[in-house]
Amino acid sequence: MKYDIIVSGSGPAGSIAAKIAAENGLKTLVLERHSLEPRFEKPCGGSMPKLVFTDFNIPPEKVAEKEIVGNIIVAPNRNEYVLEVPGELYGWNVKRSVFDKYLCQGAIDSGAEVMENTLVNELIFKNRQVIGIKAKYEGKIKEFFSNLTIAADGVGSKIVVEAGLRNKWDVKKDLGRCAVAFVSNYNLKNEKKDSKYNQFYLSNEIAPNAYGWVFPLSGNLVNVGIGIHKLTDANPMDYLRKFINWVGIKNKFDNPKIEWKSNYPVPVSGIKGKTFTDGLIAVGDSAGFVSPWLGEGIYFAMWTGKFAAETAIEAHEKEDFSKNSLKIYKKKYTKKKFPSIFSAHKAFRALIMTDLEKSVNAIINLLNTNPEAQNILKNTLIGESKEIPPDLMVKVLNLIQEALR
Ligand SMILES: Cc1cc2nc3c(=O)[nH]c(=O)nc-3n(C[C@H](O)[C@H](O)[C@H](O)COP(=O)(O)OP(=O)(O)OC[C@H]3O[C@@H](n4cnc5c(N)ncnc54)[C@H](O)[C@@H]3O)c2cc1C
Known part of the structure; x- marks a missing residue:
């Protein structure tokens, strides 16, 4: 069966792209490597500015764990600065399993077909134009054909490299390597401020060339994480363990208990290479749409997903899926000032x-x-x-x- 568009990956970028494409009548297939229920917990800080919610009409009460009013930045010498705009919210913290499930359900409700447990392996080309995808489902390789493919399969995307959009990441230069945990028994009584503030710890001892964070979730649960950059031989999990056991953090808990932990890379060198070619558009982390300063990318993933869907809709009207036709995608994100x-x-x-x-x-x-x-x-x-x-x-x-x- 041939689709109008195939989306590889159902993270924030892929689900928004699929939702908008399906709403506009495009026959849309999403291929997702993980199962949808229970939803994969994407390792993430889960912190988002309020713009994510307002721009995409997402009701915080359906997805958010905690309302956040500001950010506390802690310097290596332990002096702090509270970054907030009085009377204004900063945003909300989420668990990605909940947030991503909500977005993916939005795509399904709009008419997109989502195949879970389906690992995208490689592209199918005809005369150098991408015309489909080969993916592994229940142990067998299956072929899916489409007019246009959207690569929304995150930092590990193989198909953007196969399509020649960019080289493989240079681990030292391009990637922040992060470790994250949900930790319970956070003591809210000690510091009233902490419950509605995200905390950032900048120090090479805690997180070389990046930062450590404590982001409140609901109840006495917090998201604790670290990123490291440039050190290829260090293990981010070791830094996370040290951070949780560091007296400045440990004392904030009544005996910290790790409920879940994982590690994952994030691209931090900005948009890498090209973002589209004949028959294919790359969105979100797959193309490097992440703030090189903060390592945050959900907002950019969702906007590039939206721009890719709008580009797909126009390409279908023109019946032209060549890179010349798809260049409006770049115009859209450039107009939004992402570069x-x-x-x-x-x-x-x-x-x-x-x-x-x-x-x-x-x-x-x-x-x-x-x-x-x-x-x-x-x-x-x-x-x-x-x-x-x-x-x-x-x-x-x-x-x-x-x-x-
Ligand atoms: C530890 C950590 C903390 C972070 N904290 C924040 C934060 O607080 N705020 C923020 O804004 N950003 C944060 N980020 C960045 C943020 O997670 C990403 O920018 C965002 O998830 C990008 O969305 P995406 O849809 O492009 O990719 P992803 O969210 O990675 O989604 C990709 C999807 O594709 C699927 N997939 C992958 N490969 C395949 C395949 N071969 N076949 C089929 N499906 C596939 C995956 O299962 C996933 O569902 C953090 C990143 C890390 C690593």
Whole structure:
């Protein structure tokens, strides 16, 4: 049977793409390697700004574990800065098993067919155009044909490499390696603030070249994680264990109990290579749509899923699935400023990471003492979904450099 579009992967990018395509009358098939029930717990911090919910009409009460009002940033010297806009919500924290299930159900309700336990293996080409997918289901390789394929199969996508969109990731340069756990017995009495604030710990001892986090979930459960960058021989799980047992974290629990843990990479070098070719579009993590500064990518995954579906709808109207026809996809995400957001976040990270300890101590000091810096840096640090204007970026970098002198 031939489909209008096949989506490889039912994470946030794939489910949004499938929902919009199916709603608009395209015959849509989603191939998902994991089972849908119980839904795979994608290793993730699960923190999202409120824009994710408002832009995509997602009712927080159906998917969220915790409402978040701000972020506490802890410097290596243990000074902190509370990043919040009084009277405004920052967003919500979710468990990905719940959030992804909700989005996938949205695609099914809109008419998309979803095949679970189906591992996409390779592409089928005709005259260099992608015309389908080979996938393993119940031990057998099956072929599926479509006018257009959307690669939404995350950081491990093989098909984007096979299609020649990008090379394999360079583990040292391109990937943050993360470990995450749901930990119970968090003591909410000690620090009233913690229950509605996400905490970020920046220090090379805790998380080399990245950060550690504690994100509250419901009840006494929290999501604790670390990312490491550039160290290829270190094990992120070792850093996670150390972080949970570090006195600054351990004391926040009445005997921390790990309920679930896992590890997973995240792309942190921004959009990598090309994002479309004849018959194929890459969305979300598969193409590197993740903030190189924060390592957060759900917002970008969902928007690129939406842009890919809109592109697919136009391509069907034109009956043209060539890369020339699909170039409107790039126009859409460029208009939304994703490439410039990633460049700014990358520059910011590069500056901080040259001497993480010194620069973060200086930044937290600046934030606590200099109102101008507060305004500028608020934009930079919260600015996941906002473009940082180049002149503001220069000001930020100058301020940090001055503080480092
Ligand atoms: C530890 C960690 C913490 C993070 N914390 C945050 C955070 O707090 N906030 C945030 O915004 N982002 C966070 N991120 C990034 C975020 O998880 C990703 O950017 C986001 O999940 C990307 O969505 P996606 O749909 O592109 O890919 P994914 O969510 O990875 O979804 C891919 C889907 O494809 C399926 N799949 C994979 N391979 C195949 C195959 N061969 N065949 C069929 N199906 C396949 C998978 O099972 C999955 O369902 C974090 C990442 C990590 C690793």
